Amino acid sequence: MTSPLTIQMHEADNVAIVANDGGLPEGTVLPSGLVLRDHVPQGHKVALVDLPADTAVLRYHVPIGYALQDIPAGSWVHERLLRMPPARELEGLPMATVPAPAREPLTGYTFQGYRNADGSVGTRNILAITQTVQCVAGVVEFAVERIKRELLPKYPHVDDVVGLAHTYGCGVAIDAPDAVIPIRTVRNISLNPNFGGEVMVVSLGCEKLQPERLMPPGVIPIADRRDAGAADAQGDPLDVVCLQDTQHVGFMSMIDSVMTQAKVHLERLNSRRRETVPASELVVGVQCGGSDAFSGVTANPAVGFCADLLVRAGATVMFSENTEVRDGIAQLTARASSPEVAEAMVREMAWYDAYLQRGRVDRSANTTPGNKKGGLSNIVEKAMGSIVKSGSSAISGVLSPGDKLARHQRGLIYAATPASDFICGTLQLAAGMNLHVFTTGRGTPYGLAECPVIKVATRSDLARRWHDLMDINAGQIADGEKSIEEMGWEMFRMMLDVASGRKTWAERHQLANALVLFNPAPVT
Amino acid sequence: MTSPLTIQMHEADNVAIVANDGGLPEGTVLPSGLVLRDHVPQGHKVALVDLPADTAVLRYHVPIGYALQDIPAGSWVHERLLRMPPARELEGLPMATVPAPAREPLTGYTFQGYRNADGSVGTRNILAITQTVQCVAGVVEFAVERIKRELLPKYPHVDDVVGLAHTYGCGVAIDAPDAVIPIRTVRNISLNPNFGGEVMVVSLGCEKLQPERLMPPGVIPIADRRDAGAADAQGDPLDVVCLQDTQHVGFMSMIDSVMTQAKVHLERLNSRRRETVPASELVVGVQCGGSDAFSGVTANPAVGFCADLLVRAGATVMFSENTEVRDGIAQLTARASSPEVAEAMVREMAWYDAYLQRGRVDRSANTTPGNKKGGLSNIVEKAMGSIVKSGSSAISGVLSPGDKLARHQRGLIYAATPASDFICGTLQLAAGMNLHVFTTGRGTPYGLAECPVIKVATRSDLARRWHDLMDINAGQIADGEKSIEEMGWEMFRMMLDVASGRKTWAERHQLANALVLFNPAPVT
Ligand SMILES: [Ca+2]
Ligand SMILES: [Ca+2]
Ligand SMILES: [Ca+2]
Ligand SMILES: [Ca+2]
Ligand SMILES: [Ca+2]
Known part of the structure; x- marks a missing residue:
């Protein structure tokens, strides 16, 4: 048997997740000496210390819930042991308080694209x-x-x-x-x-x-x-x-x-031909779907690192999924490049809160049975793992659902969309996406006919089984074979290749899902 | 030029519609001696008498609007001259007040269908x-x-x-x-x-x-x-x-x-084979789409006559389209077979009123540019022409959206659905429809992969041009070639043929639209 492997996202966290295929049995001794009191499934959380009732359970250095009872160190911390924190109020948020990270521009990266009359560039014709x-x-x-x-x-x-x-x-x-x-x-x-x-x-x-x-x-x-x-x-x-x-x-x-x-x-x-264009002409939409606890540990952090590379190269990166950023709103308004951008983020969240309330639900309606089975206790934990796709750049703009990027808009953009895979992809297409990156832990054969979709597996097991559906295996991070940085660079290079015409697996099988519109108005 | 032809739906009506292809020019003298003061397009209304401002404009013996100004006899009565009546309150309606019409059962009619284990019958395998x-x-x-x-x-x-x-x-x-x-x-x-x-x-x-x-x-x-x-x-x-x-x-x-x-x-x-089954095993969903003023004069009355034949034969007929029956609610609750059925109708209408209100619209959002171009001034006039598809039988049951008919449910059923063609068709499929009848005036290539759709043209012009898309031409009624009764019987016989395996035009071209679900709840 391989040695027990757990992943802690932040040094202040009091839980870690089990990385081993099949999880770890009761009685396993972790390298730290901690003994597991329960079988802990792969992707699920183990208590690193005793967690008395009402303790904040910290992952990503954020309270993802509060212990409903005393949870001894070594226990499996599953969703039934946690009380979910309430949604953050949309008043009094930190607005554009974090200075933009100073980073060297990335120059010299190019791809072969179709230049359009309006200056935009297609990755397909x-x-x-x-x-x-x-x-x-x-x-x-x-x-x-x-x-x-x-x-x-x-x-x-x-x-x-x-x-x-x-x-x-x-x-x-x-x-x-x-x-x-x-x-x-x-x-x-x-x-x-x-x-x-x-x-x-x-x-x-x-x-x-x-x-x-x-x-x-x-x-x-x-x-x-x-x-x-x-x-x-x-x-x-x-x-x-x-x-x-x-x-x-x-x-x-x-x-x-x-x-x-x-x-x-x-x-x-x-009559058109591909020509060499700078990487700054990429308009990448990032999304996750069929998520598990590894999404926020392997694939999404690598996408986040790659998003930072893209921003340094002058490209546009859109992240989305309202119900998956709602619980991280304070981080995001802080990262906005200006108070106006922060206010636009708040406006989109408030609109969506009201929309959900009209239907008598809230953001917690996001999580799926597969998320929970995969180790994600609730929307807060899922949100923290989803937001890491955005990397660490300043957020330079916000789009409302269905809006199109202006030609000058570059850098990291929040494109407000539902988290629904098809609706999010459809709205990112409307925004002007010419390349889509989609991470998945549970696995989905997602594809679009309009734009290439690079599919990223969060676990090596999935990448092995779905060898002709997953384009890249971020599970190598959990396996200790690659660092997040290495994986991010690999993604960046693959994006340039795919943008230049290399076919994704979904394209090779001609697998495509429907366009699904977001229509919050009534039918008649 | 053919002689001027106008159609008055009820002797008390103070407008009639022009039936001639291309409409009738100003100065035309009608057989009654009335001289047209305007060009009146085909399907549009002409004032039969002087209509002083505020006069109720009557069609189907129902006020479809009130004159916004004095309208002299012979004028074109278009939607800009009418004020729409408000929606009928849902209180104080006549509940099951009209006795069921006494009618001879129709026996001996059969079709060749696929008998299922639960007793239901398929028209396709x-x-x-x-x-x-x-x-x-x-x-x-x-x-x-x-x-x-x-x-x-x-x-x-x-x-x-x-x-x-x-x-x-x-x-x-x-x-x-x-x-x-x-x-x-x-x-x-x-x-x-x-x-x-x-x-x-x-x-x-x-x-x-x-x-x-x-x-x-x-x-x-x-x-x-x-x-x-x-x-x-x-x-x-x-x-x-x-x-x-x-x-x-x-x-x-x-x-x-x-x-x-x-x-x-x-x-x-x-291993299944068609067998002879009584016409009572038909479950017919009726719908209209792309409607014009002829829908309510030719195709829909013929469908209504045919619906009465089907009910007499012991079959099930569903009519639908909430926003198109809303303005006729008093007729329909009166025709309910019991106060419980009438109350169920009211419950569905009230639910839909509230649903539309949440989206800040009302039933008048139903009408389309094509409806108005085709002579339908507003939702009241459209509704009256839509409801005639239900014929004159007692309404014996009501289904909520997506509900399935019980095996014993026969006769005329109100299946509550939006009027949207695809959503209505999808919900009628869920209800258990094995044959679909769809009337259209403007023309639509509507089809379903799940069930044969008999498409009925309201005008001969459309039937001629779309000769390989329209299955039956109810325009012959306006041409004076067939009576509503003759056309209704022709439809009834065609239904038995199509139910027995004869292919409709949409089936021959394999033309099918998407299933479209009615989801009034939020996406996440
Ligand atoms: Ca997601
Ligand atoms: Ca998603
Ligand atoms: Ca059993
Ligand atoms: Ca209709
Ligand atoms: Ca319709």
Whole structure:
């Protein structure tokens, strides 16, 4: 048997987690001499000292709960022994109090990307077909299959054709105050750098989300020459295939229209070539899902280290997941680059608190059975392990759900999103993400058709079993084979490779999940 | 030019709608001698008499609005000239006051269906793959494609293989009070009669919606021999492929597991044959979408007549769409078969009023730009045209969103759902629908993979242009070629044909929309 291995995140912590595969049996003697009083499963916590009732249980140097009873040293500290701390009030927070860490810029790192007319850079060269409404999704799916089969082979420099299907667009309260979120999300996804500025829209005709409401004049950078004054004959019309147009006679005429328009865009996309661009053109969205106690020990700290490298290289890194940062709000407002950024963080948290309250739940609704099984006692512990993905840079900006980054926005950005994997990924796509990093402890076959997803395993066991789904194994940190820094650098180099065209496992299998919109407004 | 044709729904109405293609020009003399003062577009209303300001504008013998100014006879009565009536209070309604119409039972009508072990009857013989969470959707999609290519040709009596993908299952507030709706919806869809009682589930492992929570012991009729007492070795386990199971090594092992389990069910489904069953085994969901003013004049009245035939034949007919019945609530509570049924209607309306109010909108958020363009001034007029789909039978039961019909429930049922086409269709599938009838005026390529959808055009122009998307042309009523009764009978006979295996247009093109869950609870 391998020797007992426990990981303590901070020297002041009074618990550590068990790293060994299969956990450690009762009676195990740790290197410190401590004897386990219970079997402690892998990823779960052991009390390093006696914890009298009401003691704060510290991990990441933060109280993740209070002992509900006396817990002797060597005991398994599971969620049923802990009382969860209340959520931090949103008043009186430290605002932009931590000075930005002084760090050497990282220069000379580049990747091979597709430079767009608006200056942004794609990591893939994809034809995306924007849809105003779910009504057209079946028709677009049919057309996309034919385009892939009949047209795509003739355009070898185009990576893929993707229908941006979603469930929004009609049967929704489109004038409700919160409807702005799903609408701008669909709009901004169609402007994602991986689609080369080639916007084509398929519309039904009678839907609430009319093409001109989805894509008002002026939103398509450079390519959009439509005039705000509309009737102007010089303006290019928005490229819309409207199924209800009277010119369409029979189903195949609709398919023909979509294919004819697709060809125009495929021609232009096919003429593009990758070119050398600085690493500062990366827009990386980081996320975790299917988390376990190792997420916050191996994969997420390595992502955090890599996030710092990216920021030093002048790139953009977005972290997200409202319910997983809520319990660390004081750390984050302190790290904001200005009081305005800190206030924007607070505004997003307050909005989400109110949203959850309307549905009669709170942030603790985040945790899953798998989290608990994996050793995460509650949302506070999960949050601390999630936030480390953000590294240690100053937070330089905040995006509301569905908002798009401005061209000048660089550095570490908080993109406010639910923690739901698909909703978070969808909103990061809308923000302009051209590369996605996703850490998982329990394992998920998550993928997106719109953007490459680098999947990071938190444990070697998962990386071994899911050898053709996990792109990188941060479990090597727990195994003592690599340091967090080494793993962070490995990720950074892999990001440059994948951004340059190297396929991820999900891409190789063409595994992709649905776009899932965040619609806090009612359906009708 | 064809002679001017207008349609008045009730002799007391003070407006009629123009039926002619392209509308009627200013100066047209109607057969009554009335001269049009404006061009009136097709489907739009003309004032039959002078309407002084504040006059109630009557259609279907119901005030659909009040004149905002004096409107002379012969004018085009569009939505900008009308003030919408407020919503009817939910107190003091007539409860079960209208006696059930006495009607001859219809006997001797049958179709060829698949009889299930629980007594229900499928109109198709489909293998459905239930999913606990969106995380597995990409893997299931990959597996379904392989099953269709490699296995399905060996099982000629199985119609199709369908992955029941949805966006629920994790990243949601699963213990929120309203979360019961999406959960029971996914559960009940998997029990739809078209799936033959063969339930197979693909689960990730760590998701919130665990397989045993989705499908607790006892929910699978007959086939489910699991015991509420659980640990009992005699019980058949729920058939679950769990991707995180340690037995899975590599992506292809997951695909193999899904295919291996699929074979077991395909074998059993393939041994089934259609048999003659009475028309009373039909469970028809009726819906309208992309509506225009003809919806309430041609297609919906014919559906209503057909609904009465179905009820006379002992079948089940569900109508739905909360925001489209809200303004007719007094008619509907009056038609309830008992005060309890009327109270259930009121309960659903009150719940939905509150739901919309939480999102700061009301039932008027229902109407679309296409509705208005098609001549529907507001939700009151739209509602009156929508409700006629229910025919004139007594309302014998009410289902909450996602609920499943009891085996004994027959007759006309109000299945409370949003009006959103996909959400309504999804909830009717959960209720146990084995045949769907969908009327459309503006035109939509709507389809479902789980159940045949008969699409009814409200206008001949649409039926001509969309000749391979519309299954039946109710526009013949406006053309004076068929009566509502004749069209209703034609629909009834087509339903028996389609239920017996005749393919609809959407099935021939394999056009299908997404399942869209109704989740009024927060995401996390
Ligand atoms: Ca997470
Ligand atoms: Ca997540
Ligand atoms: Ca048993
Ligand atoms: Ca409708
Ligand atoms: Ca509808």
